[in-house]
Amino acid sequence: MKTYVVGGAVRDELLGLPVKDHDHVVVGATPEQMVAQGFRAVGKDFPVFLHPATQEEYALARTERKTAPGYKGFVFHTAADVTLEQDLVRRDLTVNAIARAEDGTLTDPFDGQGDIARRVFRHVSDAFAEDPVRILRVARFAARYPEFTVAPETNALMRRMVDEGEVDALVPERVWQELSRGLMEQKPSRMLQVLRDCGALARIVPELDCLWGVPQPEKWHPEVDTGIHMEQVVDYAASQELELPVRFAALLHDLGKGVTPADKWPAHHGHEGLGVALVKEVCARLKVPTECRDLAVLTAREHGNVARALELRCRTVVKLFERADAFRKPARFLQLLQATECDARGRIGPSGSFADTPFPQRAHLEKALAAARAVNAGEIALGLAEQPQRIPDMVRNARVRAVQAALARGDEPDDDSVD
Secondary structure, three states, X not given: OEEEEEOHHHHHHHOOOOOOOOEEEEEOOOHXXXXXXXXXXXXXXXXXXXXXXXXXXXXXXXXXXXXXXXXXXXXXXXXXXXXXXXXXXXXXXXXXXXXXXXXXXXXXXXXXXXXXXXXXXXXOOHHHHHOOHHHHHHHHHHHHOOOOEEOHHHHHXXXXXXXXXXXXXXXXXXXXXXXXXHHOOOOHHHHHHHHHHOOHHHHHOHHHHOOOOOEOOOOOOOOOEHHHHHHHHHHHHHHOOOOHHHHHHHHHOOHHHHHOOHHHOOOOOOHHHHHHHHHHHHHHHHOOOHHHHHHHHHHHHHHHHHHOHHHOOHHHHHHHXXXXXXXXXXXXXXXXXXXXXXXXXXXXXXXXXXXXXXXXXXXXXXXXXXXXXXXXXXXXXXXXOOOHHXXXXXXXXXXXXXXXXXXXXXXXXXXXXXX
């Protein structure tokens, strides 16, 4: 019985990065022997055990055989005579198919160390094609290690998998799991690029994939291409270490530009409203959690109004708060401001960058909301107990006056499209 550290722990050690978790492979043991040594069995599909002291995972060396489409269509075989090399060959990438023995010796039958040095993601064997989740994992790894590129032969294999419909067999929950994890890495744009290069993004989120090649006015978007803008926006969100709902909202905020008639390009008037239905469709298909879905819908609908905040009348600002449910959910409104700020700063092209451009709209609306929330709506309602129909208007009027006082201004001309 021999144990080896495998996968990400070895890879990250060789990259000089901190290691969070250790996965172990056990060769030459049976489930009964593991239990006898105090390990606790937790694996559903194949024998995986938790160490009695460290609680780290120890899996028996195994082989696998494809039996049905999708990522669940496998039969696993574990036995004491399964070798380390047989276990490693089933892994996705060469950089993840390196094992370290207890004495520090490395077993690297597929030159994972060479690919680490070359900064290349390369599949171990054609067995890669049997599991479509691996396409998503490669894309996620690209977001985590943006200096790595996908080997041409691996990209070709992933494209073939897409063409053969393997990606279509993925369940929504697993797609969301990998996409959301990729969004939380240091450079999410690399995930989008890898998925586009092999054609997977067009199958998973076609509403997003169609944005590349759609032009925007160069005056406001020096990057011009809407898809490239989307990459820059999510990368800016990642650079600010923002939460997942904000990053997801930033990713989908401009979906409406994908359905703007081409004869209207590069203008996209009304894209906010067009985007709402598309965001809802994406979230329903991928079974996106409620928190992420609601913020994404809100951001798609309101990011243009937030961007024009300095031009809005105080009454219109209060109406924005009402539509956004900001009085009950001020934290979510702050996330809307963060996502819109990412949209404003995530614009870089040959004619310049907006990354360091001031975004006073955020402080402006935060100040206005604080003033409006300070209004005692309950007290107003109590004073109008015999005229309840007047309560909504009177509360709104009080909030408008509070915003006017806080911003020290009267009502300037409004943009009619906002009401």
